[in-house]
Amino acid sequence: MMDGQPYPIPKPWTESSIGKVVVKTRQRDPRKNPGEVFQYVDVSSVSNESFKITEATPTLGSDAPSRARKAIETDDVLFATVRPTLKRIASVSPELDGAIASTGYCVLRCDKAKADPRFLYYFLITDHFNARMAGLERGASYPAVRDSDVTASWLPLPPLPEQKKIAHILSTVQRAIEAQERIIQTTTELKKALMHKLFTEGLRNEPQKQTEIGLVPESWEVKELGDFFEIKHGYAFDGRFFEPTGNFILMTPGHFHEEGGFRDQGERTKYFTGEIPTDYLLDQDDLVVAMTEQKSGLLGSAAFVPESDLYLHNQRLGLIVNLDAKHLSKRFLFNVFNLPHLRVEVAKTSTGSKVKHTSPTKLRAVRVGIPPTLDEQEEIAGALETTARKIALAISNRTQLQDLFRTLLHELMTAKTRVDTGLDLWYPNLGVSN
Numbered sequence: 001m002m003d004g005q006p007y008p009i010p011k012p013w014t015e016s017s018i019g020k021v022v023v024k025t026r027q028r029d030p031r032k033n034p035g036e037v038f039q040y041v042d043v044s045s046v047s048n049e050s051f052k053i054t055e056a057t058p059t060l061g062s063d064a065p066s067r068a069r070k071a072i073e074t075d076d077v078l079f080a081t082v083r084p085t086l087k088r089i090a091s092v093s094p095e096l097d098g099a100i101a102s103t104g105y106c107v108l109r110c111d112k113a114k115a116d117p118r119f120l121y122y123f124l125i126t127d128h129f130n131a132r133m134a135g136l137e138r139g140a141s142y143p144a145v146r147d148s149d150v151t152a153s154w155l156p157l158p159p160l161p162e163q164k165k166i167a168h169i170l171s172t173v174q175r176a177i178e179a180q181e182r183i184i185q186t187t188t189e190l191k192k193a194l195m196h197k198l199f200t201e202g203l204r205n206e207p208q209k210q211t212e213i214g215l216v217p218e219s220w221e222v223k224e225l226g227d228f229f230e231i232k233h234g235y236a237f238d239g240r241f242f243e244p245t246g247n248f249i250l251m252t253p254g255h256f257h258e259e260g261g262f263r264d265q266g267e268r269t270k271y272f273t274g275e276i277p278t279d280y281l282l283d284q285d286d287l288v289v290a291m292t293e294q295k296s297g298l299l300g301s302a303a304f305v306p307e308s309d310l311y312l313h314n315q316r317l318g319l320i321v322n323l324d325a326k327h328l329s330k331r332f333l334f335n336v337f338n339l340p341h342l343r344v345e346v347a348k349t350s351t352g353s354k355v356k357h358t359s360p361t362k363l364r365a366v367r368v369g370i371p372p373t374l375d376e377q378e379e380i381a382g383a384l385e386t387t388a389r390k391i392a393l394a395i396s397n398r399t400q401l402q403d404l405f406r407t408l409l410h411e412l413m414t415a416k417t418r419v420d421t422g423l424d425l426w427y428p429n430l431g432v433s434n
Contacts, residue, residue, distance in 0.1 A: 006128055009156045010415050018108065019151030021115035025107045028071040030100055034062035039099035041072065043080050046088040050178070051125060053078075053090045056099055070101040075117040077108040079124050082144045084133040091121045106147040116160060118167035126413050129153060156413065165419040166412045173405045180398040184391055188259065191387040198380045199339060199369060213341055216369035225336070226364030228328040231289070231318040233360070235280045237272050246271030251282065251311040253290040258297040260338040261388065262306050272312055282319070284308040287330055289337060289363065292316040293356040300346035300358065302337035318360055329374050331381035342366050 005015055030038050039056040042065075047054045059068070072078070074097040080088035082104040092099070101107060110117045123129060132153055137143040158166065201208065202217035209215070211222045237250060250270045257263050282288070286305040293299035305311050313319055323330060336342065345366045350356040371377050411417035 005154060006132075007414055010418075012159055013415060014157045016114075016155045016157040017151065018120070018153050018155050021111055021120065021155065021157070022108045022151065023111050025076070025109050026071050027069045028100060030059070030061040030064040030068055032061070034060070036061045038064070038068075039096055040064070040068050041078070041096065041099055041101040041105070042067075043082055043088060043102050043104040046078065046080065046090045048087045048089070050181075051087075051089050051091075051121075051174075053093070053096060056096055064100075065102075067102045067104060068100045069103050070105060070107050072099050072101045072107055073097050073109065075110070077110070077117060077121045077124060078105045079108065079150055080104055081106050081147060081150065082142070084137065084143075084145050085130065087125065087130055089121065089124045091117065106150040108150070114160075115155075115157065116163040116167050118171060119158075119163035120155075122167060122170050122409060123155060123413060126409060128413075156415070158415075162419055169412065169419065170405065170408060173401055173408060177398055177401045177405065180394045180401060183394040184398065187387060187391045187394065191259075191384065191391065194387060195335065195338065195384060198383065202371060203376055203379055211369070213367055213369060217371070219372050220369040221372070222367050222369050224365055224367050227324075228333075228370075229320050229323040229364075231360035231363060232313075232321045234313040234315040234317045234319070235277055236315045237312060238274055241272050241274030243271045243273050244269075246273045247310075248272050248276060248281070249311050250314055251288065251305070251317060252314060253292055253294050253298055253301075253316055256290045256298055256301045256303050258295070258301060260301050260303065260334065261392075262303040276312065280313045281309060282311045282313050285330075287320040287323075287334060288313070289318040289320065290316070291318045291358050291360075291363075293350070297343070299350055299356055300337055300343050300363065302334050304334065318363065327374075328370065329377040329381060331385070332371075332377035335381055335384050336368050339368065342368060 009015065030036070037058050037060055040059040041053055041056050045053050045055050045057070059065075072092050074092055074094045076092040078088075078090045078092065078101060080086065108120060110120055133145050133149065136145045136149045138145070157163075200215045200217075202220065204217065204219070207218045209218050213222055216222065242250065248271060250272050252265075252270065254265055254268065255263050282305045284305055284307050288303055288305060290298050290301045320330070320333070323333070346358050346363060347356070349362045349365075350358050371380065408417070412419070
């Protein structure tokens, strides 16, 4: 039985269900061919951010898990019925034609005379469909829905040409998002390579020397960070005064990127509405360090405070104070905190199992290579900042495109925006045009 219509649809759209626009798929047991290698798509193979199959595992038939049973073809749409609220949804690419998916997926193969596979794929991403699946979950420790729950779901069905246009528009934005992700990935790798080169060779074409931290330029000195600054502990703000809105933001390790730099928390921002103790309101360009690790790779990450009189210094952050600015540039120091060997040293001396901690004493004891002049330090910082700005721009573009995708997905699937009314999709700066 099809579930009810959740929102009105225009003519000539029709009401249908997913089950009415798909054809039967088949199962295949790869263990019957023990010597053959097949591509296995497990539930963990799909990204719920890109809605793509990110990896398929080459598996020998004799080693096939018991869940490897669902044969898949090009343009099939996969929906993970196990923990469906995680939104593991994907379209099967030609490279995976003939692969085998886990029984944890509902495999949907469109009757292409009725529904465009890409249209169905995008419908499964909508909030409406996923809210419907969330309401049908069964089981507490292992929540799941049945394939029949998926196929019984209501489906708004535009004429086939309009389905294809909707899918084309959403695919265009999706490809633009992927292009920005590639820029982020390649530029991030470039920054890592540049950092290694700058911190081992410097900028002066001078000979290198071997030290306890590896190769550094001959004129550099290897010194403890504690020779240049102190670290001030933060304050344990009373959780009773945390609110979703307010005048002061509690700065936490969640505000840090793993590779360094400030991260806007958006809707997860935590405000403090209680009395603020003296000297725990941060100033713009204060340099703070994550002393507690909420996720792997964060411990020792640094960020500049973006604005004065807004962010509060809590106990999970260290504030760099009494910096010897005549011998160490703050901009250079920010990049020092991103050095792989520093992060390794901080991790080795950290305490805690699930949540790791470091201390001012341990952080200040780390030894690093320091250029002899502020000019060289500033030049190195400037080169890395140029690359970081390119990454930040690509991240900003990706965020805008993701917002655009969500808006268009809702507008197009609910017919609030119609493709036959001359939809203007012109965002040349973001690589999108129709």
